[in-house]
Amino acid sequence: MVRRHGQLMDTSLLSPEIQEIQAQWDLSSPELARGFVEEFKAQIRRGLHHQGPSSLAMIEAFIPKTANFKPGTYLGLDLSGTNFRSVLLSIDGHQRVEGEPLVAVTRIPTELKQASGSRAATSESLFDFVATQIKVFLENEGVSGRQIRVGFTFAFPTKMTGVSSGLLMKWTKTWDVPDLVGSDPVEALESALEKVGLGHLRVNVLLNDTVGTLVLGYFEDRNTLAGGILGTGTNFAAWLGDMGFNFESGNFDFGSLKPRIQTAVDRQLDVESQNPGQQLLEKAVSGRYLGELMRRLMLPHFKALSLQVPDIIASDDLSHVLADCGDFPATGAFFDRLGIQGSSPGDRQLARSIAGIVMTRSAQISALVVLALLEYADSALEREHVITIDGALYEHAPGYPETMKSLLQQLLGDRSARVELKLVKDGSGIGAALSSAAVEASAEVDALR
Numbered sequence: 001m002v003r004r005h006g007q008l009m010d011t012s013l014l015s016p017e018i019q020e021i022q023a024q025w026d027l028s029s030p031e032l033a034r035g036f037v038e039e040f041k042a043q044i045r046r047g048l049h050h051q052g053p054s055s056l057a058m059i060e061a062f063i064p065k066t067a068n069f070k071p072g073t074y075l076g077l078d079l080s081g082t083n084f085r086s087v088l089l090s091i092d093g094h095q096r097v098e099g100e101p102l103v104a105v106t107r108i109p110t111e112l113k114q115a116s117g118s119r120a121a122t123s124e125s126l127f128d129f130v131a132t133q134i135k136v137f138l139e140n141e142g143v144s145g146r147q148i149r150v151g152f153t154f155a156f157p158t159k160m161t162g163v164s165s166g167l168l169m170k171w172t173k174t175w176d177v178p179d180l181v182g183s184d185p186v187e188a189l190e191s192a193l194e195k196v197g198l199g200h201l202r203v204n205v206l207l208n209d210t211v212g213t214l215v216l217g218y219f220e221d222r223n224t225l226a227g228g229i230l231g232t233g234t235n236f237a238a239w240l241g242d243m244g245f246n247f248e249s250g251n252f253d254f255g256s257l258k259p260r261i262q263t264a265v266d267r268q269l270d271v272e273s274q275n276p277g278q279q280l281l282e283k284a285v286s287g288r289y290l291g292e293l294m295r296r297l298m299l300p301h302f303k304a305l306s307l308q309v310p311d312i313i314a315s316d317d318l319s320h321v322l323a324d325c326g327d328f329p330a331t332g333a334f335f336d337r338l339g340i341q342g343s344s345p346g347d348r349q350l351a352r353s354i355a356g357i358v359m360t361r362s363a364q365i366s367a368l369v370v371l372a373l374l375e376y377a378d379s380a381l382e383r384e385h386v387i388t389i390d391g392a393l394y395e396h397a398p399g400y401p402e403t404m405k406s407l408l409q410q411l412l413g414d415r416s417a418r419v420e421l422k423l424v425k426d427g428s429g430i431g432a433a434l435s436s437a438a439v440e441a442s443a444e445v446d447a448l449r
């Protein structure tokens with residue numbers, strides 16, 4: 001499998017059987033792509049105006065679209081998926097970030113995110129852990145006694161009830177902390193902060209990670225229309241007029257195209273998942289699920305895999321297999337780890353083809369989401385637009401940005417030059433701190449009115 005023209009695979013090298021799977025998983029035909037985009041736009045419209053059913057939640061973010069950030073020091077927190085991040089940054093009088101933001105990253109223990117054995121995870125243990133990490137970070141940086149405003153990124157579907165409050169609607173990405181559903185994560189955080197002696201910190205904004213990425217994008221470039229996450233989970237947010245909206249695009253159900261897009265493998269994965277029928281787009285796109293899609297596609301060829309537990313393959317494995325070259329040693333090591341010793345060149349080729357098929361579809365769907373929100377905001381694509389994207393998939397999966405860009409180019413022709421896909425790092429944490437500064441600035445303006 002060779003990567004040509006920014007694509008993840010050269011289909012002429014595939015066996016007939018794999019070619020058939022490839023044809024089923026490929027979404028690049030103009031009719032299918034157009035159908036996807038139209039369905040997505042129709043659901044944006046219905047979700048926004050509450051006119052009929054929509055799988056897109058279209059949650060208003062309450063964050064001002066502003067170029068005004070109050071000078072000072074801010075703490076951005078990011079509770080999203082695998083890791084918990086704290087970011088400390090200062091904004092100077094010229095609306096610039098002073099120096100490099102300070103960042104601390106800790107892996108979140110699995111038992112805090114989901115049940116272990118018969119014991120359910122609790123919000124108290126989760127937020128005690130979070131508060132302890134913050135305390136250690138602020139002490140290390142010598143600022144634990146200071147009154148610092150906090151922007152809190154909580155990357156799960158949360159209905160906002162104000163700029164700094166919201167109610168968790170449901171868990172995604174296999175997190176499951178039952179007692180937090182229906183409650184306000186800010187209250188849980190503030191009471192944990194109180195317990196560790198940080199009661200003086202005030203959370204002035206609660207936001208989704210996509211919104212943080214959007215705010216960071218806009219801070220850097222006023223042409224920014226949307227912010228997206230392509231990582232453990234996936235989702236996009238965008239400015240529609242002067243308001244930011246979290247689309248919760250991971251929940252898109254493909255509308256009438258579902259029978260065409262969802263394969264038998266997708267259906268099995270969904271039925272056996274934590275949340276059947278929900279997050280269908282996320283289950284086809286995000287890092288949390290790509291390894292499992294690959295395992296299920298490999299099952300008919302490698303019986304040994306059926307003895308393995310689900311989730312034995314991670315999205316990083318797909319990236320390593322796709323980046324492999326020569327006689328594919330990394331792919332051989334991947335097979336060894338799966339308990340399949342002495343893999344043949346044909347086996348390695350097959351694994352690479354399957355990884356390419358799964359990864360290509362993920363990138364194609366992401367491109368179609370971007371196209372739908374571009375067209376929704378600017379139907380004739382008359383202006384230049386920047387789409388900021390954060391997440392390991394976009395950053396590390398070989399060929400991912402190229403596959404997205406090449407589909408956009410195929411569908412938009414020359415107009416694709418008006419669209420820039422831009423990678424940002426730590427977008428959710430830095431964006432949270434910036435959002436806190438934006439909310440402080442707008443509160444000041446309101447007070448002067």
Ligand code: BGC
Binds near residue numbers: 080156229235236250
């Ligand atoms: C959540 C979104 C989040 C996305 C990316 C999804 O599972 O529902 O709120 O933005 O993951 O982290």
